[in-house]
Structure formats: C-alpha cells, structure tokens
Amino acid sequence: MAKTPSIPKSEFAKRWAALQEKMATADLDVVIAHGHEADPANVRYLSDYWPLFETGGVAIGRRGDPVLLIGPESLTFARTRSKIEQIMQILQYRESAEPDYPGMPLDTFKDVFKAVAGRRQIKRIGIAGMSVMPMTIFRAIEEAAPAQAEVVRADDLLTEMRQVKSNAELRCMREAFRISEVATEAVLEQIKPGMTEQEVVGIAQGAMYAEGAEYEGHPTYVLTGRNSTHAIGRPSTKVIKEGEMIQLNIGALVGGYSSSVGRPVCIGKMPAKMRELVEVGLEAHYKTMEFMKAGVPAAEVVIKFEEFIADRGYADYLLYGPCHAIGLMEVERPWMESSSEYLLEENMTFQVDTFLYTKSYGLRWEDGVRVTKSGVEMLSDKRLEVIEL
Numbered sequence: 001m002a003k004t005p006s007i008p009k010s011e012f013a014k015r016w017a018a019l020q021e022k023m024a025t026a027d028l029d030v031v032i033a034h035g036h037e038a039d040p041a042n043v044r045y046l047s048d049y050w051p052l053f054e055t056g057g058v059a060i061g062r063r064g065d066p067v068l069l070i071g072p073e074s075l076t077f078a079r080t081r082s083k084i085e086q087i088m089q090i091l092q093y094r095e096s097a098e099p100d101y102p103g104m105p106l107d108t109f110k111d112v113f114k115a116v117a118g119r120r121q122i123k124r125i126g127i128a129g130m131s132v133m134p135m136t137i138f139r140a141i142e143e144a145a146p147a148q149a150e151v152v153r154a155d156d157l158l159t160e161m162r163q164v165k166s167n168a169e170l171r172c173m174r175e176a177f178r179i180s181e182v183a184t185e186a187v188l189e190q191i192k193p194g195m196t197e198q199e200v201v202g203i204a205q206g207a208m209y210a211e212g213a214e215y216e217g218h219p220t221y222v223l224t225g226r227n228s229t230h231a232i233g234r235p236s237t238k239v240i241k242e243g244e245m246i247q248l249n250i251g252a253l254v255g256g257y258s259s260s261v262g263r264p265v266c267i268g269k270m271p272a273k274m275r276e277l278v279e280v281g282l283e284a285h286y287k288t289m290e291f292m293k294a295g296v297p298a299a300e301v302v303i304k305f306e307e308f309i310a311d312r313g314y315a316d317y318l319l320y321g322p323c324h325a326i327g328l329m330e331v332e333r334p335w336m337e338s339s340s341e342y343l344l345e346e347n348m349t350f351q352v353d354t355f356l357y358t359k360s361y362g363l364r365w366e367d368g369v370r371v372t373k374s375g376v377e378m379l380s381d382k383r384l385e386v387i388e389l
Contacts, residue, residue: 004212005171006255007048012083015046015161016066022157023062029122030113031154032069032141033058034129041328042129042158043068044256049082053095055134058084061116069093069112072101088112092140109144122146126154159333163325164347169257170370173327173349176217176259177368177379179252183207184261185382187222187250188389193242193267197222197235208252217251217258218330221364228264229362231319231355242268245361251330258330260351261380262366265387277356278363278386280312285354285365285384288322292350293375298323298340306338309356317356326351326368344371349379 023031035043036055044050046058047068054071056078068084071093078087088107113122125145127133130153142151165173186207191200200222208216222235228247240246243266251260264278287308291301305322309315323336326349334342336350347370354365368379 004214004254005168005175007168007172009083011166011168012046012048016060018161019046019060019157020062022160023060023126026124026126026154026157028124028126028152028154028157029062029120029149030116030124031060031126031128031157032112033060033158034127034133034137036132039129039132039329040256041162041332044328045158045162047082047084048256049078049084050256051093055093055137057090057093057137059112059116061118061120064116064118067112067115071095072099072104072106086115088115090140092134092137109140113144113146122149125149125151126157127151128154128158130155155333162327162332163334164345165327165349165370166347169327170347170349172255172257173259173368173370174379176213176252176254176257177261179208179211179213179254180217180250180259180261181380181382182211183252184248184250184263187248188265188383188387191240191246191265191267191389193240195240196237197224197227197240198237200240201235204248204250208250211252213252213254214256215253217253217260218249220251221247221249221262223247223362226360229357229359231357231362231364240267243271245270245274245363247362247364249364249366256328258326258328259368259379260326260330260366261382262353262364263383263387264363264365265389267389269388270386274361275386277314277317277358280309280314281354281356281363281365282384282386284308284312284322285352285367288352288354289369289376289378292323292344292369292371294344294346294371294373296344298334298336298342298344299338301344302336302338302340314356317358319355319357322354323350323352325349346371346373 033042057069060066246265369376
C-alpha cells in the first residue's frame with residue numbers, strides 16, 4: 001500500500017506565521033483555538049493533535065511558537081502527535097467526569113499567557129472555536145486574563161485560512177474520497193435484504209480501515225425506508241427490505257481531512273415516483289457543479305439551484321442546499337446559501353449535497369469538488385447513476 005498522505009511539519013509552521021499576521025491586522029495579542037473529539041478542526045489545523053475524551057486547545061502570541069493545551073491525562077498521546085513542541089496541561093481541559101487530579105502539578109491560563117506573550121502587554125484575546133468551547137474553559141480564560149484585556153471572538157481568522165486548500169491538503173482529501181468510493185462499492189457488492197442498517201455500516205467501516213483511513217470522516221449513514229427522510233440520523237437495527245430507499249453516506253478521514261460520498265440505492269426496481277425523484281436529484285446535482293467556478297458569487301449558485309428545483313416542481317421536497325464547505329470537518333464554514341456574500345475561489349473545496357425528501361423516503365446525492373478557474377474538479381464521481389441492485 002502506498003504511503004498515506006499527511007500534512008508536513010513545515011506547513012504547520014507556515015500556518016502559525018500566517019495566523020500571527022492576521023492577529024496583527026486584527027489587533028489581537030493572543031489567540032486560543034479550541035477543539036474537542038467531535039470538532040477538532042482548529043486544534044488539528046494548528047498542531048495535528050486530535051483530542052479524545054479530554055478537549056484540546058492551541059494558544060499563540062504575536063511572536064514565537066504556539067503552545068498546545070491539553071488535559072491532565074493526554075500528555076504521552078499528545079507527544080506522539082503534536083507538531084507543537086511545548087505542551088501545557090490545564091485542569092479545565094479534563095474529561096467531562098471532572099476528576100480533581102489531587103497532587104498532580106498542572107499549568108494555569110496565567111502560565112499560558114506568560115508562555116506565549118512573555119512580558120508583552122495583553123490587551124485583546126481572541127477565541128477561535130467559540131461555539132464549541134465549554135463555559136468552564138471560557139471562564140478560566142477570563143479569570144486569568146489581565147484586568148484590562150478584552151476577550152473577543154476570532155473564528156473568522158482560522159476560517160479564512162482553512163477555506164482555500166493547499167496541495168498537501170488536497171492530496172489528503174483526494175485519498176479520503178478514493179477510500180470512500182472503495183467502501184461504497186464494497187457496500188453495494190455485499191448489501192442484501194435481511195441485513196440491518198448497522199450491519200451494513202460494518203461493511204463500510206471494514207473497507208475504509210483496510211484501505212488506510214484513520215477514522216470515519218463522519219458517522220456512516222445507512223438509512224432505509226422512512227429512516228431515509230432523516231437529513232441527520234443514525235443507523236439502527238432496522239432490517240433492510242427490497243424496493244425501499246437506502247440512503248448511503250460513506251466518508252473516510254485521511255490526515256485529518258474528511259470526505260463523504262452519498263448515493264441513493266434500492267434493492268430491486270425503484271417505484272416510479274421514487275425513481276423520478278432520484279433522477280431529478282441527480283440532474284440538480286450536476287447542475288450545481290455546472291454553476292460553480294472561481295469568481296462566481298456563492299449566492300448565485302444557490303439561487304440557480306433553487307430555481308431549477310422549483311421549475312421541476314420539487315421546491316416542497318427541498319430542505320436545504322446545495323453546498324457546504326468540507327475539509328477538516330465534513331461540514332464546515334462557509335455554507336453556500338442565498339444569503340452568502342462571498343465569491344468562490346480556486347482551491348476552495350465543497351460538498352455538493354443534494355437532499356430531497358417526501359414523507360416516506362429521502363435521498364442524498366453527495367460528492368466533493370475542488371473549485372477551479374473554469375469549473376470544478378470532482379473528488380468523487382463513481383456510481384453517479386440510478387442504482388438498482
């Protein structure tokens with residue numbers, strides 16, 4: 001097996017320097033990025049560390065190297081993964097059972113501020129990842145901050161950096177999508193009536209890990225019958241039957257970068273109305289990609305997509321769409337909505353996510369794309385057809 005792609009340490013150093021430039025422009029003296037097991041993106045982007053059970057953070061000042069912030073139990077694990085040399089253990093990053101760790105020497109946020117700012121005055125502290133930061137950590141930061149310091153939200157700094165992908169990031173994503181397509185094909189070869197949704201998830205997971213995935217890019221969707229109406233759902237012990245909708249969404253994680261391949265499937269022939277909705281969804285899926293290229297307003301893509309769906313008579317079957325960004329998270333900023341105010345840029349990566357549903361069944365076509373000057377590069381393109389097994 002070829003070596004699995006990853007992000008080199010030199011690229012992390014470039015990220016630190018780029019963030020420090022943005023901090024100077026935003027007049028921020030310290031930035032603390034936060035992440036946890038389900039949303040590690042900002043922390044992994046800056047350190048390659050991926051917390052579990054405990055949470056994690058990265059603190060960085062205007063100059064010098066950043067510091068990785070972890071809980072009391074993760075030190076040996078963090079040392080094997082982190083591209084940041086200095087690691088500090090903070091009580092507030094402990095797991096949610098909140099053990100006290102009596103007698104264990106731990107750092108505080110006062111120590112953190114001294115490590116990243118030295119004797120320089122701290123006037124403004126930015127938080128990246130505010131929406132997932134626990135109040136316990138936020139309060140500890142506020143209490144340790146100098147009296148004159150202001151604590152502000154700084155998510156946009158990292159969002160701006162993460163949305164245009166480097167060559168190394170794209171290599172990770174292409175490999176993640178390749179593995180996802182292999183796993184999807186394994187499912188299509190082995191799925192049969194009488195299996196449960198959860199059994200089929202096992203097929204997908206086995207194929208992904210065998211191909212070199214480090215984890216799932218998101219919880220694997222095998223949602224059948226009425227369960228397929230769930231835009232967000234979890235597989236169950238429901239038994240799969242012939243003639244019903246099977247919504248597959250299979251995504252591998254490689255080097256921290258996510259993927260997802262979504263295909264509506266039926267064992268046996270689809271009922272006429274179901275097939276019609278599947279075909280309209282696939283046509284809309286391709287239309288979205290036709291609308292996309294560098295320089296196009298994101299809102300324009302959405303408006304054209306919604307007009308297409310409405311013209312075909314399916315506006316009432318639409319929950320959202322048609323795109324969201326993908327990278328270190330399977331769903332990340334920026335979303336593509338009619339209210340969006342940004343232009344598409346070369347090397348932005350999106351999930352073209354076409355979800356339509358009725359009261360009885362739903363379907364999702366989903367593929368990754370990279371924005372180019374003339375259109376898009378598809379990161380996944382296998383089995384874009386009506387799939388009747």
